[in-house]
Amino acid sequence: MTGPNDKKMEFALEINDLTVSYKDKPVLWDIDLEIPQGALVGIVGPNGAGKTTLIKSILGLLKPVAGSAKILGLEIDQGIKKIAYVPQRGSVDWDFPATVFDVVQMGTYGKLGWLGRPGIKEKKLTKDALEKVGMLELAHRQISQLSGGQQQRVFLARALVQHAEIYLMDEPFQGVDSTTEQSIVELLRELRNQGATALVVHHDLQTVKDYFDWVVLLNVRKIAAGPVSDVFTETNLKLAFGSRVSLGE
């Protein structure tokens, strides 16, 4: 019997035999994965390895053929409230009539309930998040007039507003200037230090060691997952990417 005080520390994410397929082509093959709380996790793999699919299945946006994902020990429909999602930048229409402030404020909608309107509290949260990503001066700019890095900052702020425990980010560094990339990394570290967990789909193998504590190597099936120092090895990379890839060290 376990007492109330030594309650087992839940995993941030617990993925159990997850298989997702497009028709009969498997996109993810029987993935088992346990992500501890407070980890900064990079998801790495070649194109078509199922990185985005993994994120979308955790969010319940895709229905798996088999297996399940648990979020802080909860089923997806419950646990999703603890997640903030940063989609790929290209997934939305940036000509939509909205300002930077509007978009970031959308992050507060989840906790507002059906009839709720964003009020003073939500506006304050929005401003704080904008401040954090250094976009407060551009709060009233139309979103189509932003550079790629700025768009990414907006999405990041929208996730910060949610004050979530887990952050799922789909290629946040894609098409982003190096200043923005650095400040996103800073922010991620700060979040981790506050106890949050972040999963980041990442492309640049060179920076994996600098940015993340944990890494998941994916190529339809899970090649390896664990602390970067254990898992991010030449052998594992070859398994994931084929023989042509090396760390170039």
Next chain:
Amino acid sequence: MTQAQLEIQLLAMATAVACSLCGVFLVLRRMSLLSDAISHTVLIGIVIAFFLTGDMTSPWLLVGATTAGVFTVLLVESLQKTGVVREDAAIGLVFPALFSIAVLLISIFSKNVHLDMDAVLVGKIALTPLPSRRLEFGGYDFGPKSLALMIAIIIVNIGFIILFFKELKVSTFDPAFSKAIGFNPYWIHLGLVLSVSTTAVASFDAVGSILVVALMAAPAATAYLLTDKLSIMLVLSCIIGMLCAVLGYWLAHFLDASIAGSMATVAGILFGLTFFFAPERGLFSVWQRAKIRDRKFKLALLLVHLTQHEGTIRELEECNIESLHLHLRWDEYETRSVAFEAVESFCALQENKVLRLTPKGRIIALESLQIGTNLS
């Protein structure tokens, strides 16, 4: 069958064929809605040409209407190019505006003149055999004028397709490539627009403007569900178009209803039947195949699951036949039956309720894993 009936059916078939030929390219190039726009806006060309010539039978009407059709497309495209309006909205802006101008012009200026707008919208194919609408030459009767016109249009359309078949094909399926091999897909696009406009103008005298859309989109889309080859799609779409014409005519005859309306209805029914029952792409055969495939996939998945946990600490738990469904999140009964199938096909053995792979099962599992994994 009287000669009048025969002539009406011939005209209906000719119209359907002419429309289907253009329709194939419209459907493939995702331009079907331009036919909707064009078939509305040719009215303004007709109205203006009519005011200029004062003659409802003047060939200038054809020219005016075709010009209006091309003009519509150019207008839509230039609106799109400004970057502030998307294609769907551009179409939705242009054709009601031009159509409204035409309606206003008619209502203001042609109070006493006979310009029958409803006939424009609904068509007057039933009037085909009338003596005033016949093509007579040197005392001989060559049949209805509109039939002659329609046949001419078919010949032009076929000519266009044969002459530029390669270009049409390349620019439809791979516009970037067609640019790379040095010819501008825009000219083909314009040619197509021209041919759609001409066909729409000639056809809507018979079937009306809105039903032109049906004859362009439905047979072509039906054919698209039946074949992958462009040439076969063209032939099929013509055959389906003719079928719509004949069946539609007799349906109308039987119900004493509008021929054009019945043709569109038949076109819809044929499309619906194909949508559900087409041998390869029909919804039912797709579902059926998905079911079989699903079952096969689940078997492979089970084997993969077993390999992934083979020899691990949790094997007893993960591969236990009684708790398997909890891990895979399948229906319990289904899990049993997939597991049973695995055992039946000698891919797995059951030991104390734990499934273990046989060498054969392991090979299949590893092969399946290889299929999924892509090494780029």
Next chain:
Amino acid sequence: MFESLSVPGLGSVVAGTALLGFLCGTLGTFAVLRKQSLMGDAISHACLPGLILAFLLFNSKESWALMLGAAISGTIAAMVILGISRFSRVKEDSALAITLSVFFGFGLMLLTWVQRRPDAAQAGLARFLFGQAATLLDRDVWLLAAIAIPCLITVFIFWKHFQLVCFDRSFAQSLGFPVFLIEVLLSLLLVMVIVAGLETVGVVLMSALLVAPAVAARQWTNKLEIMAILAGVFGAFSGIAGAVLSNIGKTSIPTGPVIVLFITLIVFLSILFAPARGIVWLQFKHWRDSKVLQLDSVLSNLLNLAREHSGKQNGHSMAMLKGISSNPSGVPRSVHKLLEMGLVSEVDKGLYIPTSKGAEYLNEKTSHMGAPLK
């Protein structure tokens, strides 16, 4: 203006078209943003068979009965369109075209069959196609209001849901919103609006009223709420203008087309002249940007030259700058401008060097360049 309002019945016509215009503008905003501008066109054509079947079934020409029929067939059409493009390889444009024309053709067949005369479709059909705004009575306006007000209240209640789903569907889903239901609700509202408007403006013009006000409004604002209200106002305004204009003269001009032409005029002006998004403005900005770009390139050329020949304090001539510029004829003007701004100085007659301020200016410019816009 007021005399014309005293035309008997004009009051209710104006009220009706204004109400309808507002409703269409507001709901059309969402349709346009969701890239479904032509959905309205397809649904409105597809209402015909439902209208006629309702007429047959209830054997009445009561508005509510006809509207119910129209709403049902409009909804079915919307589902058919989604079904075709989702479950087969036929793309959305063809799905729209097929549904639109086949439903309409089926309606036409029913209509002629009901009348037992193959070519007698005219009277009823013309009404369906072009509407009869001129015959709007008070009770029609009340019926319109009875549809419009609940629709607008629904939009108000679900505002943030609609905004979120239109902008970022998957994010909405990740917040736990029932995205599919919200989309169904939006489509149902669209059907309601179309059904409400059919009798007044008819099929063809219905689609214009759904698209045009939204496109015009988008030009003037970057806020969704303002866009929706502005689209409503544009719609209402052209409704009123159309109703009044078409009743001024002695001859009766059909109201629907006048409304459409009016709203098209508003769109035209908005696309051309709206600040920030208008074509005229964009052209001006483009011209100005190219000037600045030219300025920057001359300055950077000068800097590069100075760097290559470091140590020497002698500057470089206009002719030299012209030689390496992509637009030589613009060089003298740029140099003068740069001199004025103090970014360049003339060391000797006709010889120029960049100042330290110039180097700073360019440095700042390049460091601010983020990734290029899409």
